Each structure stands twice: as C-alpha cells, then as structure tokens.
Amino acid sequence: MIPTRIEVDTQARRLTIAFDTGETFEYTCEFLRVHSQSAEVVGHRPEDYQLQVGKENVACEAITPVGNYGIRIHFDDGHDTGIYTWERLYELGKHYGYYWAEYLKQLKAAGHERKKDS
Template sequence: MMKTPQPTDIKLHQKSRLLEVSFTTGETFKLPCEYLRVYSQSAEVTGHTPDQAVLQVGKQAVNIVDITPVGNYAVKLHFDDGHDTGLYTWERLYDLGQHQTEYWQDYLKQLKAAGHSHPDMPRPNLTDLI
C-alpha cells in the first residue's frame, strides 16, 4: 500500500483565490477556492448517500478566510460563504490536485446538465446558431 504524500507547505493566496499545496512528492498544486468549495467532503455537499449530493452553484467568488489544522492528517477550510464543515485530508487534497482537470470538467458538465452556466464553460460559436 502506498503511503499518502504529506504536504510540505500550504499557502493561501486570497487575492487570486488559490490554495497552493506542496507535497513530499515534489508536486505543487494550485487549487482554486471555488474548486475546493464545490468538492467539499461535507454532508452538506455530498449528502449521506450519493443520491443526496447537492450540486454547488454560484461559488465563483468564494474565498477561504481561515485554515485550521486538524491533527496531523487534515485541515478545515473556512470559506467566506459560511461553509466550514468539510475536512480536507492530505489524501483528499492530493487527489484533488492530481485529478483537478477531470474533476473540474465533470463539475462543469453537472452544472450544464442542471441548466446552469459558468464562465469556464465554452461559449457557443454564433455561426453555429445561424
């Protein structure tokens, strides 16, 4: 069994709304606050079963206002929209970093399927509409 990489540094960049996490593997991930917020492991977001998951909408401007260490295995992120119930274990942060592109594309697909738009979604080409 592979040991979970441990963070060597966690920096919050509030102006750019990014959490920069460096790991013992030498990898560094810049995780947008919105991405971390919509992929929170809290029951409020994931539900208690997969069919109870709640799609998070309108979180583009969310920011992290505080980070609280939880033992030697996680941090609690305090978001400016009041959300602070999700724990981000080292394993979870590493997973979110490694799979950021695919998870983000999946989130955008879920938004689109639910009838929501997002600035990261491709805009239709006007010539395609004529």
C-alpha cells in the same frame, strides 16, 4: 503524501500545496468549495449529493489543522464543515482537470451556467 507547504492567496482566491512527493498543486477556492466532502455537499448517501452553484467568487478566509491528517477550510460564504484530508487534497490536485470538467458538465446538465468572475 504529506504537505510540506500550504499557502493561501486571498487576493487571487487560490490555495497552493506542496507535497513531500515533490509535486505542487494550485487550487482555486471555488474548486475546493464545490468539491467539499461535507454532508452539506455529498450527503450521507449518493442520492443526497447537492450540486454547488454560484461559488465563482468564494474565497478561503482561513485554514485550520485537523489532527495530523488534514485541514478545515473556512470559506467566506460561511461554509467550514468539510475536512480535506491530505489524501483527498492530493487526489484533487493530481486530477484537477478531470474533476473540474466533471463539475462543469454537472452544472450544464442541471441547467446552470457558471458566472464570470467579478
């Protein structure tokens, strides 16, 4: 699966990606930020994982291509080290509800509460 269209809505803090499968997925910037595959978030070993908190109002400032296989998203909190492959973006889009629910469970288990958007 390869994207046929990628759009960033900076006002709504959303990214929309249409794939050659005919499917289109919409992601919040917060969702993408907390699901970054960067070493800062997932680490190099499972025990290195860092739960991302306080990202409710993060925005996507820019997107740059990475080869023919993905993109780098530049977030306004300074994070820009995660590479989002087409496969990863498709997986995140296809199972968005599951991944979001799991993130919210992790926040709650760690004693954090998601703040309301400002």
